[in-house]
Amino acid sequence: MKLCRYLRWKTYYGAHFPTEADLQAYFELNDCQYQCNRTLQPWGPDDAPSVPEDCQPGRGCFVLSKKSPRTTT
Numbered sequence: 001m002k003l004c005r006y007l008r009w010k011t012y013y014g015a016h017f018p019t020e021a022d023l024q025a026y027f028e029l030n031d032c033q034y035q036c037n038r039t040l041q042p043w044g045p046d047d048a049p050s051v052p053e054d055c056q057p058g059r060g061c062f063v064l065s066k067k068s069p070r071t072t073t
Contacts, residue, residue: 006036010032030051
């Protein structure tokens with residue numbers, strides 16, 4: 001899973017997901033607010049929504065994160 005380094009969201013601190021599929025399912029729920037750390041808004045510098053499915057390679061403002069959300073596998 002590729003995520004932009006500027007994409008942020010609130011979840012409980014230290015969240016772990018058993019597998020990457022569980023992490024993907026969590027993102028698909030879209031039950032939390034996402035924010036772009038470049039704009040500090042729920043949209044990016046290109047005015048498109050800051051959500052995991054849109055903040056992907058190919059988007060002009062995308063910068064690959066060196067970190068990934070934690071999985072236990």
